Structures are given as C-alpha cells and as structure tokens.
Amino acid sequence: MNDRDREQSAPDDQARLVSLLEAAHTDLLTAEQIIAACAEGGFISWGLAESEASEAVRALKYAPSLPPSVDARTPAIPPDDLKILHRLATSATQRLITAAALATDSDDRLACLQAALHAGRLSDALL
Template structure:
C-alpha cells in the first residue's frame, strides 16, 4: 500500500506542477500578445485571434478544481517574440495533455483538455 500511496503522491505533485506552469505560461502569453497588439496601429487585427485563444486557454484552465485551492502567482519575463510565443503555446499544449492524462478529477481533465485546445489554436494563430 505504501508504494501505491507514494506513486499517487508523485503523480499528484507532477500534475500540480504541470498545471501551475501552464497557467503561468498562458497568463504571460496573454500579457505579451496584448502588449504587442497595443503597440501597432492595426495590432488588434493582427494579434486578435492569438489574444482571444490565449485568453480562452487561460480561462479554461482556471476552471480546473485543483487550481481553486492553490492558484500560483504569475511569473513575468520580459523577452518574448512571436516565435517564442509560438514555441510556448506548443509546450503548454503538450503539458496540458500530459496533465489531463494524470488528472484524477473529471473536471480537472476537462479544464486541461479545453485549455490545450485553445493553446493549440493560439499556436495556429501565431503562424
């Protein structure tokens, strides 16, 4: 029984770390895209789809019950480009799929999968 309990605890820790990282990355992407849009004359036309998907992914992930108890603080980094955002969206999407596989609560699984869908769409919008 002890081995099973340790395995479950490791699995839960990994899941929580994946959620926290994805939530921070999505919040960061949302801020950066909004800043890019605000800096260009037609910025909201050029960045609107990406901004919408980043926002939707962030909101979808926030619905995960596991994040209701301990929402992590957003991390901020200054250097971001469209290429970096593209890579970030891909990384977040993969992490969210992994988190969905680890989730034991159906609502956590659904939040992860919905956020992964929007992160994938964000990546497409950044192409």
C-alpha cells in the same frame, strides 16, 4: 502494479499534476500578456491569438487541482518575439495534455483538455 504501489504513486502523480498546471498557467499568462501588449499597437492580427490565450487561461481556472495562488503571480514578460510566444503555447499544450492524462478528477481532465485546445489554437494562430 499492486494496490500499495498505486497508493504510493498517487501523491507523486498529484504533485506532478499540480506542477504541470502551474507551469502551463504561467506559460499561457505570459503569452496572453505579451500578446495584449502587442495588440495595444492596434494590430488586429493579434486578435485571434489574444482570444485563444485568454480562453486557455480561463479554461484552466476550472481545474480543481490548480492552486489558487497562481492568480497572484505575475510572470516576467520576455522580449516580443513570435518564436517565444509559439514556444510558450506549444509548451503549455504539451503540459496540459500530460496533465489531462495524469488527472483523476474529471473536472481537472476537462479543464486541461479545453485549455490545451485553446493553447493549440494559439500556437496555430502564431504561425
């Protein structure tokens, strides 16, 4: 790949990075809200999952490429189902790892990897 090809692919990579960050943020926020709603019933077993979901969302907010507008969005909460929560956590983890590989900014990369760590722990906590 020559310099011109790299310059042309850079905007595409940045757009893909932003798309991955937004999708992962939505997945994690949805999981966090579902878990918080379930935890209101007093089930202490949700504590670890709720903490990891919150930490993943918090870590991702340090990614400079994550648009500020994602905080204003409220995702629709699907029915309470562990399979859905596990799928959200796994999807977010995969997206964040891909985003980290695409990121050229070290702060983006660090935020993605930290969020992926917590999303992975969330996924494990749901098993």
